[in-house]
Amino acid sequence: MRPPERAAAAPDPAFRLPVRVYYQDTDAGGVVFHATYLAFLERARTEWLRRLGFDIARMARADRVLFIVREVRVTYVRPALLDDLLQVTVAVQHLGRAQFTLRQQVLRDAELLADASVNLACVSSDALRPLRLPDALCDAVAAARSPAPS
Amino acid sequence: MRPPERAAAAPDPAFRLPVRVYYQDTDAGGVVFHATYLAFLERARTEWLRRLGFDIARMARADRVLFIVREVRVTYVRPALLDDLLQVTVAVQHLGRAQFTLRQQVLRDAELLADASVNLACVSSDALRPLRLPDALCDAVAAARSPAPS
Amino acid sequence: MRPPERAAAAPDPAFRLPVRVYYQDTDAGGVVFHATYLAFLERARTEWLRRLGFDIARMARADRVLFIVREVRVTYVRPALLDDLLQVTVAVQHLGRAQFTLRQQVLRDAELLADASVNLACVSSDALRPLRLPDALCDAVAAARSPAPS
Amino acid sequence: MRPPERAAAAPDPAFRLPVRVYYQDTDAGGVVFHATYLAFLERARTEWLRRLGFDIARMARADRVLFIVREVRVTYVRPALLDDLLQVTVAVQHLGRAQFTLRQQVLRDAELLADASVNLACVSSDALRPLRLPDALCDAVAAARSPAPS
Numbered sequence A, B, C, D: 001m002r003p004p005e006r007a008a009a010a011p012d013p014a015f016r017l018p019v020r021v022y023y024q025d026t027d028a029g030g031v032v033f034h035a036t037y038l039a040f041l042e043r044a045r046t047e048w049l050r051r052l053g054f055d056i057a058r059m060a061r062a063d064r065v066l067f068i069v070r071e072v073r074v075t076y077v078r079p080a081l082l083d084d085l086l087q088v089t090v091a092v093q094h095l096g097r098a099q100f101t102l103r104q105q106v107l108r109d110a111e112l113l114a115d116a117s118v119n120l121a122c123v124s125s126d127a128l129r130p131l132r133l134p135d136a137l138c139d140a141v142a143a144a145r146s147p148a149p150s
Helices: A003-009 A036-051 A056-063 A135-145 B003-009 B036-051 B056-063 B135-145 C003-009 C036-051 C056-063 C135-145 D003-009 D036-051 D056-063 D135-145
Strands: A015-020 A065-076 A085-095 A099-108 A111-124 B015-020 B065-076 B085-095 B099-108 B111-124 C015-020 C065-076 C085-095 C099-108 C111-124 D015-020 D065-076 D085-095 D099-108 D111-124
Touching: A015 A036, A015 D036, A036 A056, A036 A065, A036 A085, A036 A099, A036 A111, A036 D015, A056 A065, A085 A135, B015 B036, B015 C036, B036 B056, B036 B065, B036 B085, B036 B099, B036 B111, B036 C015, B056 B065, B085 B135, C015 C036, C036 C056, C036 C065, C036 C085, C036 C099, C036 C111, C056 C065, C085 C135, D015 D036, D036 D056, D036 D065, D036 D085, D036 D099, D036 D111, D056 D065, D085 D111, D085 D135
Parallel strands: none
Antiparallel strands: A015 A085, A065 A111, A065 B065, A085 A099, A099 A111, B015 B085, B065 B111, B085 B099, B099 B111, C015 C085, C065 C111, C065 D065, C085 C099, C099 C111, D015 D085, D065 D111, D085 D099, D099 D111
């Protein structure tokens, strides 16, 4: 019931990872190859999960749990170029019991280059069977989604 | 006005490119990395354009025209695995004056692994300015979309 | 003792895999990115092993054996370009008990673009411990190396 | 003539770039894909050049000069794993008039994972003709190679 305060308390709750563009990320069109953006998004998601307390390598080894991408949508607004220093954001768009959706953007300074929505789920690392999201993850993602009113 | 015949004449108008999965395409989850599907889709689109008579390298050099991806949506249905022999399809979903949308699927035999929609446009290769689609391309894409009644 | 006949029987024993260059393989320099050649070499090695009767996915799953690259040397002679249709060769350079070395080249028609030497070994797929080469592999590689006199 | 002082003044002259390993860098063997190391090496070289005052994107646009890899040798000692935080080093091994060679290593803490030698040259960005190294680059590389005695 206190959206103004909440908005004021968290004007930009999104996580940001800086990503530099190298030749390996570009193509002969002189711009970042469109599939490379998905790699940039994955790096940012991984660091965002780490900040929430989730280490995906430990989850894979100890808990036998993998995150898989179920759906991705990317709108390419402007091309990223060689040597650009990008910011890749992560924000929670939807949280279900067995899957969640992140909104991710690729920015160059204040300029939006790509706008993405990524739906993720958890599966067992051996048989790739769908699993419910771990409770601790749901709690952390829910907390990341709705910053507590100050 | 003869949809049955047309359907009979073209029960499967989609273009298919076989793509083999190598270690380079997989990740430590034991499956094909989700961004790699976009690379598979690009290979199939390029070969589909070649079959329509459009050589993207010649277009870039001689006509100074590049295709760019404006939007991509991929639904991942089942994971592709190391050494799978995939089929990647291309079919025209929408054709505009300055952009067109392809439906592309990744199949293993009859099993759907990924279902994608890719919106493309043409830009000048130097300044990356939007261009109308070349008339010849529109004609070829329209023909690929609606096979002439027999 | 019959080298002339042998040479006549096998003037070019090398395995060749055709590889098309797409945007995904290039960089903003307008040429194929130098690390991409290693991916091309891996594709050719995998198909060469398949022709010898070795399916690397089955070996990983059933035999718990992986091939690993221990050393790679690549000399880049001329750049490969977008849409080039390359030929990637495989020939046995050295065969030991626990490792073997392949000579691999990337060609555009008769023009040498890259010349590589790749040393490989086998490891267990779980603990990545070094293993002796499977006898069947040694036999097949040795046979590939020295075609039997006709 | 003062090696002890020089050694004391520069016990570790190598440049180091931290690189995190993500799923995108790994393969179904559970380790970093061997070609990915070349991408890690390129990132470190680019940041090393930047520290020396050379911005490769500006060089490509303003000076029409590209760096190309002429030869690469990599010895893979131990596998890098998902989520590892690696250090990638750069040190000058040889400096010629038209080419130079860097020694680059990939480390996990003090453990050597890969040891590489990369020979680079400059070419014109349009016709890819060989060029002498820019004087400023030679001076900077020479300085990076031999730290001035204190």
